[in-house]
Amino acid sequence: MKVAVLDITGKDTGRKVELSKDVFGIEPNDHAIYLDVKQYLANQRQGTHKSKERAEISGSTRKIKKQKGTGTARAGSIKSGVFRGGGRMFGPRPRDYSFKLNKSLKRLARKSALSIQAKDENVIVIEDFNFETPKTKNFLDVLKSLELDTRKSLFVLSNENANVYLSSRNLKKSKVIKASELYTYGVLNTNKLVITEGSLEEINTNLSK
Structure with missing residues (x-):
């Protein structure tokens, strides 16, 4: 499957990339x-819930009534x-609440999630980009150019980019991660998956093992 490569203004660069069938x-x-x-979801749970049991309640320890003859329990x-x-x-x-899963199963789950989004044409590939300074307005301009300002989006970058990450941090509907941090829930819980050219190769390498 070939996908057009866009720039951050939403314009077609005239180039296309092949999405690996194996991923x-x-x-x-x-x-x-x-x-x-x-x-x-289990890993997100703090597991700090607690209620007091009878040994932790303050109160008298005397027997409150005789054992027999009352007609009650x-x-x-x-x-x-x-x-x-x-x-x-x-x-x-x-x-x-955490539990273990095999690496091969997690890879299969991520490839399955990516395949679902690709089949539904929810994958957008853009050129690698950066901001000179962290500024939410710059990231909002990118979202508007890609018509994602009112929709959920997940941006996958090839490496850690502090300026882009900090520019997106205040936006509830958008999230920025590295290719190595790709996770099934995030891929499925979004309207559009935006992948940079540089991260595409890393995703293919990580999930083709």
């Missing part, structure tokens, strides 16, 4: 995508979870 043209594996997205502590103000039974405890 942008495979049959998507839905289960691999599901696992990779699940892992990403036996009760040994006012801190029991069955009483108002007692500790919570089987409440949440701090935990780590």
Whole structure:
């Protein structure tokens, strides 16, 4: 699949690049995508949730009524979870939600996500660019030229570019990452995937292993 290369003003440069069939043209594996997205979302969880259990509640420890003869259930502590103000039974405890996935599966998931976006014609290839100084207005001009100012977009650069990254940081609908940071959830959770020429080769190298 060939895609036209645009400049940052949105004009066609007259050149085209080939999107590798091994990366942008495979049959998507839905289960691999599901696992990779699940892992990403799990890693975002802090896991700091906690509720007090009966051992952590302040209160009397005396037996509140005799064991037998009351006609009701036996009760040994006012801190029991069955009483108002007692500790919570089987409440949440701090935990780590992360889990491991094989590298080959994660590569398959990313290629599947890229293939879905390429099939839906949501991949834009632009020339490598830079800003002299970090300025949000400069990045907004690029978005408007590409008609992405009102849509979600993910920019993939070939290497770390502080000026471009800082220029985009205040914009909720746009995100800038390096090719080595490409992730399945980000690729799918965007309307347009904007890839620079330099990063395209790096993506092909990283995902063709």
